[in-house]
Amino acid sequence: GAVVSQHPSWVICKSGTSVKIECRSLDFQATTMFWYRQFPKQSLMLMATSNEGSKATYEQGVEKDKFLINHASLTLSTLTVTSAHPEDSSFYICSARDRDLDNSPLHFGNGTRLTVT
């Protein structure tokens, strides 16, 4: 079945540093990938839509200069949390859909647990 690989699974970084998270579709091509964030005991919140070859579309309230998204190929999107702060500590999850299959479901990566100290 379709697989989305996300890396790293967890990361601990110091306040002020930047962290890059990768999201890869392993056996399908995705023109669009989605980045979600989930705080403890809360729902997944859509942060942005990553579009291959063009700028990402950010949801209201999400700072585009803080959460940099790059979707350079049909199988890879990256999210960089710049100048991370403790309040950015969260579970970040990407998802993607097979562009060649109508009505295919979204496939989720295994998530990245970010802890900023």
Place this chain on the structure above:
Amino acid sequence: RKEVEQDPGPFNVPEGATVAFNCTYSNSASQSFFWYRQDCRKEPKLLMSVYSSGNEDGRFTAQLNRASQYISLLIRDSKLSDSATYLCVVRRPGYNKLIFGAGTRLAVHP
């Protein structure tokens, strides 16, 4: 008002029980509906899509009421392994974006 609302629970039920979860959504133009399951500290996994006519997959039955903007999930003969958070998910009209409810936590005990 949240776009997708669910009772957070937890629902504590014994093995073998039948349990039902409800969900309401605010955007009447929403196109597709799903139930996902999320285990602790894991990514969500698709449990089932929800169709207008209602659909069943083994012990799981999903219903959609567009007039009331309401979705339900029924689990029969609960198993210990059903313990998880169940997420009601709605696709925004015209987009591939999925909007998640906060989830309903289910704990099945022996």
